[in-house]
Amino acid sequence: xxxxxxxxxxxxxxxxxxxxxxxxxxxxxxxxxxxxxxxxxxxxxxxxxxxxxxxxxxxxxxxxxxxxxxxxxxxxxxxxxxxxxxxxxxxxxxxxxxxxxxxxxxxxxxxxxxxxxxxxxxxxxxxxxxxxxxxxxxxxxxxxxxxxxxxxxxxxxxxxxxxxxxxxxxxxxxxxxxxxxxxxxxxx
Amino acid sequence: xxxxxxxxxxxxxxxxxxxxxxxxxxxxxxxxxxxxxxxxxxxxxxxxxxxxxxxxxxxxxxxxxxxxxxxxxxxxxxxxxxxxxxxxxxxxxxxxxxxxxxxxxxxxxxxxxxxxxxxxxxxxxxxxxxxxxxxxxxxxxxxxxxxxxxxxxxxxxxxxxxxxxx
Numbered sequence: 148x149x150x151x152x153x154x155x156x157x158x159x160x161x162x163x164x165x166x167x168x169x170x171x172x173x174x175x176x177x178x179x180x181x182x183x184x185x186x187x188x189x190x191x192x193x194x195x196x197x198x199x200x201x202x203x204x205x206x207x208x209x210x211x212x213x214x215x216x217x218x219x220x221x222x223x224x225x226x227x228x229x230x231x232x233x234x235x236x237x238x239x240x241x242x243x244x245x246x247x248x249x250x251x252x253x254x255x256x257x258x259x260x261x262x263x264x265x266x267x268x269x270x271x272x273x274x275x276x277x278x279x280x281x282x283x284x285x286x287x288x289x290x291x292x293x294x295x296x297x298x299x300x301x302x303x304x305x306x307x308x309x310x311x312x313x314x315x316x317x318x319x320x321x322x323x324x325x326x327x328x329x330x331x332x333x334x335x
Numbered sequence: 336x337x338x339x340x341x342x343x344x345x346x347x348x349x350x351x352x353x354x355x356x357x358x359x360x361x362x363x364x365x366x367x368x369x370x371x372x373x374x375x376x377x378x379x380x381x382x383x384x385x386x387x388x389x390x391x392x393x394x395x396x397x398x399x400x401x402x403x404x405x406x407x408x409x410x411x412x413x414x415x416x417x418x419x420x421x422x423x424x425x426x427x428x429x430x431x432x433x434x435x436x437x438x439x440x441x442x443x444x445x446x447x448x449x450x451x452x453x454x455x456x457x458x459x460x461x462x463x464x465x466x467x468x469x470x471x472x473x474x475x476x477x478x479x480x481x482x483x484x485x486x487x488x489x490x491x492x493x494x495x496x497x498x499x500x501x
Contacts, residue, residue: 188438284411287412290436
């Protein structure tokens with residue numbers, strides 16, 4: 148084999164193999180769940196969180212207003228009793244509520260307030276407050292397209308991160324908490 | 336059955352399959368989801384409503400527009416579009432409302448010019464490349480007789496008959 152032939156066949160072969168490698172790498176990441184192609188990145192990251200002014204699921208006159216949360220970081224967890232993944236997520240929320248020291252506010256999305264109260268009465272209530280959004284208008288403001296979804300909101304009212312799918316302690320430790328620490332300038 | 340008629344039957348089947356494929360490809364965009372609470376009567380708003388719905392992606396079922404989808408969220412987004420049309424928002428304001436919340440992905444037609452231009456640019460690049468190769472080959476075939484010691488001879492296309500008896 149002379150040098151010319153080498154150039155003509157080897158480099159295209161290397162290029163094809165490299166492309167194949169890239170595809171296989173991406174497929175492997177999708178297969179292992181590291182890369183979720185259906186996840187839509189939120190344009191809200193770094194921007195002021197949309198304001199929330201909604202009744203709570205209590206069914207009385209009480210309301211939740213996001214202005215009351217200014218000054219400290221908090222989590223907004225979008226859920227509904229119709230959502231099986233939210234049931235899977237619930238034990239993790241219960242644990243986080245006692246461990247992470249960041250209040251979790253629920254947004255009960257397109258749900259029945261009575262069903263939501265029953266759910267919390269039987270499974271436990273990890274929430275600082277639960278805002279009730281039966282028509283889904285506030286959820287649209289947050290760009291919610293499924294449940295559960297969770298937003299980390301900083302003390303300055305900006306959205307620091309969004310997690311799509313069930314929250315776990317691992318997600319908190321590896322994804323959300325580092326964003327919170329970075330936003331605070333490295334102060335724990 | 337003789338050979339020629341069998342060939343023509345196969346041909347006809349191929350054309351049939353092609354027509355069915357084309358019908359599936361171009362004829363399937365007519366379904367529209369309808370909302371019970373839809374009370375938009377103004378014909379001008381109606382037309383704008385239907386055309387803007389066809390531009391907005393259903394985020395749940397990502398390969399449908401909200402015009403086609405029966406998903407709950409698509410219904411909610413159509414309700415928002417109707418509300419904005421009725422309060423006099425422009426089409427751009429409605430698109431802006433959606434992209435502020437869901438990002439550019441919500442637009443079914445990408446806004447990035449790179450995406451639109453890429454196929455044409457790649458096609459042109461490929462044609463230029465093929466053209467250059469063809470010109471170079473025809474020049475080397477007409478000007479120089481192949482020199483057995485010259486490694487360039489390996490660039491010549493093999494014109495011997497396939498049976499290898501040449």
